[in-house]
Amino acid sequence: MTRIRPLGLCFIFFLSAGLMNHVLVIPLLAETGGRDAWLSILLVMPPGLLGLALLYYLIQRLSGSSLPQWTKARYGRAASLLLTVPLLLQLLLILFMTVKDTTNWTEATYLPRTPDLVVALLFMGLCFAAAQFGIGSIAIMAYLLLPFVVILGHFVMGANIRYKDYSFLRPFLEHGMGPVWHGMLYASGGLAEMAVLLLVNHRLSKPFKLWGLLLAGTLVTSLSIGPLIGGYAEFGPAEMMKQRYPSYAQWRLVSVGKYIEHLDFFAIYQWLSGAFVRVSFAMFVIADVTGLKGRKRSFVLLLLSLLLVLAVLLPISDHRFLTMVKEIFIPYTVGSAILVLLAAAGLVFLASRRKKANANE
Template identity: 30%
Template sequence: MQAAIEKISGKQLSFLIFTFIISTNLLTSPSLMVTFAKQDAWMSALLASLTGFISIWTMIVLANRYPGKTIIQYSSTILGKWFGRLVAVNYIYYWLISISTITMQHTGFINTLLLPKSPTLVTSLTFLVLCGIAAYLGIEVIARSNEFLTILLLAFFIPLLILTIMEANANQIKPILAEGIIPVLQGAVSPAGGFMNQLFILGWLLPFLNQPSKARKASMIALVGITLITVSIVMLTVMIFGPMTEKLTYSFLSVVQYIGIEGSFERLEAIAVSTWVIGCFVKVSVSVFILSLCVSQLFGIRNYRDLVPPLTLLSLIGSFWIFKNGAELLNYLAFTFPLLAFINQTLIPLLLLVIDSIRRKPERSLH
């Protein structure tokens, strides 16, 4: 019923996927990937896109088999009532942890760079209230806003990439594959793979697409854009800082600050901060919407909007409770998140597809 009321276009879906994934890739991915793959980290980013193709294929096949239904709804059809409920509870936990983590990342970033004297609670509360309002207004409003915000983000960000090229040193990415392919694969399946697999959000967004036939094209365009930007960011960061990249918390921000010092431009980091804030706002707004949808569909609540305020408050509590400090957060992103992401973003959807395909075989043989 909700999907029939709210609709988004193929272009809006493409922009949503792009902003959702690239927002957290912008500043943190280079250092995480360099930790594993060193100067070959850009190759890890390229290989990670393959996991995105798997996610797109899986979610679109399932959506075509169960049109108008989210992954929460067709899980019960495929696995049965109780196992389907377990999948729903698991995803509720996953999205709650994700929102809390992103909020903590965002708050730490803003308090470190812009508002060091502001209480953490005020920064987190202000951010989540805005995201909660967007989620309450619905996915159509978020998608329409994101169309403008993504264009704004790119208008800010692409000139930064061009300026970065001027300071880059290609010798920093040599020698290529000095330690073999294994570190590159580690960099691809660890942080990068986790980020690319976030295309599984199609499991909640596809029922709202006004032209389902455009799902594959819109998703592929978004994946190509994400891959190009991520590879460019990682490569340029390594070309400027080399081995130092893995020691930088916000590596690409450090690149932007370096450009401002070396060149004639000042306070360029304001542009990088703006792109981070825009991206995190869209990501958390979509995540709160999906979380509310999960809970409403699990308990049969007709209007997911009634759940947005309490779930936003719960996410605020989670952002203070989940990690003690920034070091724990970074450790989680580098080592725990990849496994959690693989299970929720790749393994569960693939298992659903396999089980559904096995169940459908006897039906075909009867016909």
């Protein structure tokens, strides 16, 4: 069984959650939290870090096993399914939302005349191959892709500094704390996805350290702050509310000197890097949880890829898609993560009590 280092899994999460926090979340934060949405991100960190501390506690108690394996060995198959199915549904939603949004964005920006079927087939073919090769290959790709994604992110932030007017962020709390509290739900979406770690804990060569997990969670959550504040500073609140892809719009402002413009093709690299790792990893985890090997595992991955291609072709408008993300995907992701963490903590506590009782006998 292939195992990876915790750092490799962190790189995977940075790319996966980075796409979530840079693409899906920003328009929703702008809609719900307005110009104070950056406060939602800061306020979600304390409870988010407490959740990660609970996640760390569970990882330690699992003793190198995944949550399905540990639960099945101690409480039976039914209990294992009750904890695993919500996370698997979360992964399926991640797959659909990511592939659909990537296809929509591709059509809206740089390949407007290419059929969605062609885009989806090519993209899913690459993701199928990566998932088939396994988590080791996905981690290697994350190692190679993430440094350039980070460099490009800092480049676009610095290149657009001349266009930024941070006075657009004032007045603070113009509409009170209500929008800020509402925005916290969407600010926690990327952090909640880290609950999937319970499904791949057995794939780590050594366990996470608490400080490493908390640092990773802090970085994942803060990924939204830069493009959110930058968008308001560059476009102003009125225009920011109209932007469907604010991070991509910021790339379209970039120029170097008088003669170098149209550098927004770098955004394609950033987006596809995140989408590729995000989809490949989710597909791998789903196949890994089934426990199938060889041709059966390949069949599951192939079937999943074809179903995603067909799902992309469903006649769902972009407005309807955003509504689904806002009302279904992110609320379910956050809610399922909280429920699974609390339920798993309860089972771990009962198992420890049972172990102590048996020892006393």
